[in-house]
Amino acid sequence: MSVSINPVPPRGNRLLGKLPDEEYERLLPKLQEVSFSLGEVVYEFGGHLDYVFFPTTAIVSLLYTMENGTSAEMGLTGNDGVVGIALFMGGGTMPNRAVVQSAGRALRMKAKVLQDEFAMGGKFQHWLLRYTQALITQISQTAVCNRLHSVEEQLCRWLLLSHDRVPSDELIMTQELIADMLGVRREGVTVAAGRLQDVGAISYVRGHIKILDRQKLEETVCECYRVVKNEFDRLLG
Amino acid sequence: MSVSINPVPPRGNRLLGKLPDEEYERLLPKLQEVSFSLGEVVYEFGGHLDYVFFPTTAIVSLLYTMENGTSAEMGLTGNDGVVGIALFMGGGTMPNRAVVQSAGRALRMKAKVLQDEFAMGGKFQHWLLRYTQALITQISQTAVCNRLHSVEEQLCRWLLLSHDRVPSDELIMTQELIADMLGVRREGVTVAAGRLQDVGAISYVRGHIKILDRQKLEETVCECYRVVKNEFDRLLG
DNA sequence: GGCCGTCTGTGCGCTGGAGCACATATGTGC
DNA sequence: GCACATATGTGCTCCAGCGCACAGACGGCC
DSSP states (O other): OEEESOOOOOSSSSHHHHHOHHHHHHHHOOOOOEOOOOOOEEOOOOOOOSSEEEEOOEEEEEEEOOTSEEEEEEEEEOSSSBBOOOOHHHHHHSSSSSEEEEEEEEEEEEEHHHHHHTTTTTTHHHHHHHHHHHHHHHHHHHHHHHHHHHHHHHHHHHHHHHTTSSSEEEEOOOHHHHHHHHHHOOOHHHHHHHHHHHTTEEEEETTEEEEEOOOHHHHHHHHHHHHHHHHHHHOOO | OOSSSSSSOOOOOOHHHTHHHHHHHHHHHEEEEEEEEEEEEEOOOOOOOOOEEEEOOOOEEEOOOOOOOOEEEEEETTSSSBBBBBHHHHHHSOOSEEEEEOEEEEEEHHHHHHHHHHHHSSSSHHHHHHHHHHHHHHHHHHHHHHHSOOOOHHHHHHHHHHTTTSSEEEEEEEHHHHHHHHTTTHHHHHHHHHHHHTSSSSSEEEEEEEOOOHHHOOOOOHHHHHHHHHHHHHHHH
C-alpha cells in the first residue's frame, strides 16, 4: 500500500459522495489517498485495523478461510462501500479476511476519526449503516447462491458484481484466484469460463478477462445478482 | 401471534438484559410480550414491519426463498438478538423472510420507538449494532458452510445453534422443515439424522428431536459452529 | 531464440447430494 | 380401533463438481 502526499481526492466513493457538502468538507482533510496492489491483504481474520478504507477504484474481497485452507468469498466492496465495518459496528477485531481483488485506489480514514464521526449520528452514520444493510443482503445472497446455484451461474454473478465496480471492461484475475473466491476448484472455473467464451460473453487470456457481452452474462446469471444490485441501488442509489 | 395484557417481562432477552437499569426501566413500558407459534411468518421478503421483536423463548429463522421456491436459511435469532434489524439499519423493507422456527415468546417494540431510541446513540444503539455485527458473522459463516461442508456437518451446526437458544433438550421441528432451512432435500436430512441417531447423539420421532449427547454433536459439527458461537460470546457475552 | 514458470484446457474415476418412487410408521379424529 | 394425513426410512438413477494427472499455451527473462 502506498500513500499519496497532499491528495486531492475526488468524490470517487459513492458513500462519501452522499454526504452534504459541509460534512464532506470537514472530512476531506481527514482522508488520505492510498494505492492497493492486486492480492494485497487489507486485514487478516481476527486482526485489528487502524483505518477504514473507502475504495475509489480498487475492489476488495471479504473472504473466510477454513482451518483446512479452503476459502470462500462472502462479499466484495468497491467504490460503493467501505472496508472495515467492524470498526463502527463495535466488533473491534475483524471476523474475516480482506484481500484486494482489483488493484486501485482508496481513501483511508483513521479508526478514531471514523468512530467519532459515527457517534455524532449525522448523515455519515446514516449512510454507513445503509451500506452495512446492503452488505448484509450481499452476504446473505452469497450464502443462498452457494447452496443452490451452479458454478457457471456464480461465475457470472461474480463477473457482473466486479464489472459494476471497475471503470473498464477488463478484469485482472486468474482462474485460480476466482476459484478461491467462489470456493470451487480451479478446473471448475476453467470449464465455466470456457462456456462463457464459447458464447462470446467474455475472453480470457492468462489472467486478463474481457467482458465482451454483458447482456449474455446477465442472461446466464442467477437471480442473486439482480437481487443484490437492486438492493444496493435502493439503499444507496 | 397473541399479545399479552399487562405483561411483566423478565429480562429474558440478552440484548435487553445488557441495558443499564435506567435505560431498561424507560423502555419497559414500551415493550409488549407476544407469543409466536411454530411456522408463523414474522415478516415476508420486501415487507414492512411495524415492530421489532426481542425473542425470549422463541427462535426465528431468517430465510431467503428463490424464484423457483427453493429456500435456505441465512441466520437465526433467539433470546440473544432482535428480529427486524433493517428498521434501525435504515433499509425500511426487509431483504428476507422471517419464520418462527421454535414456538415461544418475544417482546415487541414499535418501530418508531426503536428508531427514536436508536437515534439517541446510547447503550441501546451500541448493543443493537454489536448484535448486527454478530449476525453478519453468522450469515457469513452460513455462506461458507453452504459451499464447503456436508449435510451432516450442517445439520449438527443447525441443531447446536438451535439448542443454544432454547431452554430444553427437545426441538420441535420436522425433517421437512429442517431441509428447507438448510436448503437440502428432506431425504438428505433423514439420512444425516439417521446417522446421528445411530451414534446416540439425538433421537428423532415425528417432529420431536431430543438432544441426547451434545458432546457427540460437537465432535461431528464443522468449525463454523464454534466460530459463530465464539463471535456471539465475544460481542455479546 | 530458448528456457522455465505460470496459467489454462482436458480427461479420467469418484462421491455427495438431487430427483423420484414407494414402503412403513405414527399421530389424530371419527 | 379404523381411516387418513403426516412424518420418516430406503432404494434406486443421474449429474455436478471434486481430486488427480497431465498436456498445451503463453509470457517474461536471460
